[in-house]
Amino acid sequence: MGVNKLRTLSYGGGLLVGLTALWATISYGGSPLRFVGGFALAVVAAGLPAGLAHSKATALSYYRRYADEDAGFSEEQGAVYVSGSSVDDAFEALESVYASLEGDGTYDRIERDAFDEGPGLTVTYSGFHNCFVRVTDGGQMVVTGASKKTGTVADAVASACSLSFDRTRDNPFEGVEPVRGAPRVFLGVIVFAILLVGVGALAGGAYPSDAYNPAERTALMTIDASGDVNPGVSPTDTQLRKASFLVGVVDEEATEIRWEGNSSAEIAGHGRQAIAVSSDARDLLAAVREGLATPEQVERANRLAAELREAEQSVATALAERADSQALSGDVAALRRLGERLRADATPEDGAVGDAVTGEATTGDANASPAWATPAVGVSRAAITASAA
Structure with missing residues (x-):
């Protein structure tokens, strides 16, 4: 990795993560301490290559200044x-x-x-x-x-x-030399890893619910950010995009349940996560219903509500299949209770988001204010953020 590439990665990546931390503080509200860790990692990533180079130069300067004049020198x-x-x-x-x-x-x-x-x-x-x-x-x-x-x-x-x-030994004209060779490549990997951890820390502050893994938190934060910076994406569009993503997460839990080992506790954990995520998706669809939605957005909300019910039924079926297995250890009855809860949630009236939204919704929503400035989106984000409670 060349010097310029490393510098671009550290400075550019650090700046991007730092700006994301500031955006998250404004967008999600609450205590800014949630995002301090991510901001600190952005600063570390931006300053690490230069800091190491200056440290090396300082150490070499002190060695040259105080080392024996005749030792190892000609x-x-x-x-x-x-x-x-x-x-x-x-x-x-x-x-x-x-x-x-x-x-x-x-x-x-x-x-x-x-x-x-x-x-x-x-x-x-x-x-x-x-x-x-x-x-x-x-x-x-x-x-x-x-x-x-x-x-x-x-x-x-x-x-x-x-x-x-x-x-x-201390030449006044020797400037600070950047890290070169194999250490430079290794340093680039370290900087990239720090940036990834920084983004993960910000996503964890934005969506602290245990129902989501780091990748899912990052995806949700990315959807929020893209909705805020893109004037062509309305707050309702952002809500629908997140709801669509969460429906996919719920559906994926069915696969995870089938692949999980024979511990009923681990399987039950997937069931509880599916319930929490489906609740968040339902809250987002309710926010669409209560806000200003175009007919196209209403139609999409209808489709997502139906897909959510199907995903919940799929998870419930997977739980029932594992509960009927003779190889499981632990509280098998808990799996049946979770499956019944999901089947109860997956009723037509819970999915009738689009049916409650009439064609009286206004148009022109695509030119609305950024998502973080819109109360409806703020409510939906807060609901997801607090879902773990």
């Missing part, structure tokens, strides 16, 4: 000489050094050069060796090179500018 590996005092005029100091080295006659070539840090000198000797003379923003003269001749050049610069030089 001129051929690179030498850095920094003046103990500063010069008032960098250009004038460089010209003095240029004149001094040019008149020395021991160097192959002295060139005025332009570096990223500003003007400087390039000193060539022994045919191919180079030494560089530069000035920091603070006025310190810096001589760098990769041979024993570097110290000789530093002595010449010191003489020309009346300065004293100290050899150091």
Whole structure:
């Protein structure tokens, strides 16, 4: 993963999750502490690559500053000489050094050069060796090179500018280097994982009900967010989209019940989740009935109500099948009670959402305000959020 890609992932992803946290705080109301964890993870993801790079640079700087000058160091590996005092005029100091080295006659070539840090000198000797003379923003003269001749050049610069030089491992012109190589790829994976956990934390704050798993919570929050940011999606459309998703969740519970092991407690848990989710779906359809719905939305609500009844019947049937199994352990009677509850809920009058909505509903709903600004949607979100209670 390239540097730019990692930076885009950390900064862009962190910004997106952070903005989502702010949106969730406004949209879902209640205590903002529910979303602090997600926001904190967004900050961590955004700052982790830069923080590690700066930490590495700081540690290396301290090592170079306090390590034994002669331990593991040679001129051929690179030498850095920094003046103990500063010069008032960098250009004038460089010209003095240029004149001094040019008149020395021991160097192959002295060139005025332009570096990223500003003007400087390039000193060539022994045919191919180079030494560089530069000035920091603070006025310190810096001589760098990769041979024993570097110290000789530093002595010449010191003489020309009346300065004293100290050899150091800490090059003032070495900036913070980003994480590279395999660690960079690993860091990218970590940042991505942090972002996913951050999104999951926000979704958990938005929909804390135990009836939903992290993926379902995230899907519900995504539906809310898309409804809020898209002016072409009305609050009623958002309610219907969530109801449709929840109908699918209820129907999936039937499959989970059939695949579950022989623990009646685990199977009963799926039944209770189906009851909770179907209740949330029914609340959403009731909100559609009580709000402003177009004829098309009424028709869709009718279809969803029928699908919800079918899903509840499917879960009830799955519970009955498992209850009749001889291999189960635990309270089998609880499965029958849950199945009876679902069959009782799956009655035509509970699903008659669309029948109660007449064609008198107004049109133009697609241009309504964002969902978080609409009381009807706020009520439905609060109902789902509190469903666990």
